[in-house]
Amino acid sequence: MAADQHVVAVDVGGTSIKAALVDRDLRAVATLREPTRRNGEVADVGQIAELVNRLAAGHDVVGAGVAVPGIVDDGVGLVRAAVNLGWVDVPLRDEIAAGTDVPLLVRHDVRTGGLAEFTVGAGKGADDALFISVGTGIAAAVHVDGRTLGASGYAGEIGHVVVDPGGAVCGCGTRGCLETLAAAPAFARRYQERTGRTISDAAGVAGLLATDADARAVWQDAVNALATALLDAVTLFGPAIIIIGGGVAEAGETLVGPVREELYSRLRFQRRPEVVRAALGQDAGRVGAALLGWQAAKS
Amino acid sequence: MAADQHVVAVDVGGTSIKAALVDRDLRAVATLREPTRRNGEVADVGQIAELVNRLAAGHDVVGAGVAVPGIVDDGVGLVRAAVNLGWVDVPLRDEIAAGTDVPLLVRHDVRTGGLAEFTVGAGKGADDALFISVGTGIAAAVHVDGRTLGASGYAGEIGHVVVDPGGAVCGCGTRGCLETLAAAPAFARRYQERTGRTISDAAGVAGLLATDADARAVWQDAVNALATALLDAVTLFGPAIIIIGGGVAEAGETLVGPVREELYSRLRFQRRPEVVRAALGQDAGRVGAALLGWQAAKS
Structure with a gap:
């Protein structure tokens, strides 16, 4: 492809939509960020095509990749459910395509981040890898035998694996799933429940360690919960490397070190995976969406 | 291929080796069964090639499939560890190939059974399916996006997912894994611990329900343990169908019914998979090995 070709990478969230014009070297040469526009509770799909078109104007844009949260059928770009966007059974790829001529692919946001980490990040070259995003929610992208799972959209919901059967009830309805102990909001909530003192977020808890x-104690509960869920995943998937990303992983080795140690202490016959921090940090979504954009250009 | 072509299907176990001459319609036209021959603790690989050659004599045999227990790298036919056979890092495919001219493939026994169920059994046509074999041990074959996972050999060890953190220690070294409650030997052991009375096996416990x-109580503990581990698998893999096979599943709906009910009661946002008994029963290993044999013939 010509050196001046670009793609557009879009990361759709419940609060804001981030879009970037990205070159062949996966560098963002222009970015846009807007609050997510809504009609009542329902996010306006039209905004996505508008952002793509605005970034594409005056450039040779050959593809676009769109990362979205929720239960997403990557194959056809169907969002089965995205609570934060008010979407149920939205044929997102088709609806965006009605508003732009740029060829595009849609993918679940965590699998998009995983695509980035598996392709150019910490998992580059690994056949069997697991990317876990620990943020407002927790989910995983699983790469087995050199391919990322989840075309149907149902795989990877590690945030809702039960780790504490007597614990709190999650928004998903499950008692004691991983998110109740280790998702970003759990840190502040659990610290406050324990002490009566408020604290900003997981980074605030980390700062007090x-x-x-x-x-x-709050931190160690999260570490143990992550180790419990990751042990299940190791037993079932056998990854060679576990890559920890998302906002909570911005704590770096303060989180990754104890998780690695606790997981290793529980391994018996299982493969011993490397446990590392995501290499791309907050850029994983944009890089993954750009990689998707280049895929869309070829297809 | 010519109508009179056949393959040899071999199922290697710690007690006996079963082999069959199988036609294009996957019917066994001749079978052999021998005690597993050993040199000390170590099973004799040479016996496998001998069985293949004896069944092949006088027939147009174009391939062979060999199913083995343990940690098996299917891609190259390497047995990393098979406790019951005394094998560690045995390049099984190459060692058998030294003793026969028949092209052959080696695969983990439960993935071989899964291949049969996914191809011609209860999971035929399903893109995302999970086959769990509940026998002397418990393991799973996972089929996602139309492909069975596990080329590296480490995936599918659902028998060692922790379901009862305060429970008994398994032979694998893990406390409270699924096998301690739901593998075939657990039924008789737990019934005896509870009552002081001996009983033959899982079928004996089933007969007293x-x-x-x-x-x-023993049966329900096993049902709950299976539901716990399968819920993890559903959350992580999202199968459309769960197929329960192995010796304990010979109890049929007595096992499958309560497992289905208990699993369904715990689902929240997850996909609701069909939960069915394996269609091929005790023939799954042979049928899967025969399918492997036909693959070997083509490769």
């Missing part, structure tokens, strides 16, 4: 036993 | 509260 040296001096506050309650912060350490 | 109508009249014996202890038998019911």
Whole structure:
């Protein structure tokens, strides 16, 4: 392809939509960010095509990739359910395509991040890898035998694996699933329940680890919960490498180190995976969506 | 291929080796069964090639499939570990090939059974399916996006997912994994621990369900344990169908019915899979090995 060709990478969230014009080297040469536009509760799909068209104007844009949260059938670009966007059974790829001439692919946001980490990030070259995004929610992208699972959209919901059967009830309806202990909001909520003191977020809890036993207890509960769920995944999938990303993983080795240690202490016959922090950090979604855009250009 | 072509299907176990000459319609036209020959603790690989050659003599045999237990790299036919056979890092495909001219493929026994169920059995036509074999051990073959996982050999060890963190220690070293509650030997062991009375096996416990509260408790513990592990698998893999096979599943709906009910009661947002008994029963290994044999013939 010509050197001046570009793609558009779009990351759709419940609060904002981020879009970028990206070159062959996966560098963002222009970016846009807008609050997610809504008609009542329902996010306006038209905004996505508008962003693509605005970034494409005046450039040779050959493809676009769109990352969305929820239960997503990547194969046809169908969003079965996305609570934060008010979407149920939205044929997103077709609806965006009605508003732009740029060829495009749609994929679940965590699988998009996984695509980036497996292709150019920490999992590059690994046949069997697991990317877990620990943020407002928790989900995984699983790469087995050199291919990422989940065309049907139902795989990878590690955030809702039960790790504490007597624990709190999650928004998903499950008691004691991983998100109740290790998703970003759980850190502040559990610290407050324990101490009566408010704290901003997971980073706030991390900042108290040296001096506050309650912060350490909350952190260790999250570490144990992650190790429990990852042990299940290791037993079932056998990845060679586990890549931890998402907002909570911005804590770096403060999170990844204890998770690795706790997981390793529980392994028996299983393969011992590397456990590393995501290489692309907050850029994984954009890089993955750009890779999707280049795929769309070829298809 | 010519109508009179055949393949040899071999199922290698710690106690005996079963082999069959199989036609294009997957019917066994001749069978052999021998005790597993050993040099000390180590099973003799040479016996496998001998069985293939004896069945092939006088027939147009174009391929062979060999199913083996343990940690098996299907891609190259390497047995990383098979406790019951005393094998560690045995390049089984190459070693058998040294003793026969028949092209052959080697695969993990439960993935071989899964191949049969996914191809001509209860999972025929399903893109996303999970086959769980509940026998002396418990393992799964996972079929996602139309392909069976596990080329590296580490996937599918659902028998060692932790379902009862305070429970008994398994031979694998894990406390409270599924096998401690639901593998065939667990039924007799747990019934005896509970009552002081001995009983033959899982079928014996099943036979007492109508009249014996202890038998019911042991059975229900196994059902709950299976539901716990399968819920993890549903959350992580999202299969459209779960196929339950292995010796314990010979109990049919007595096992499958309560597992289905318990699993369904725990689903929240997850896909609701069909839960059915394996269609091929005890023939799954032979049929799968025969399918492998036909694959070997083509490759």
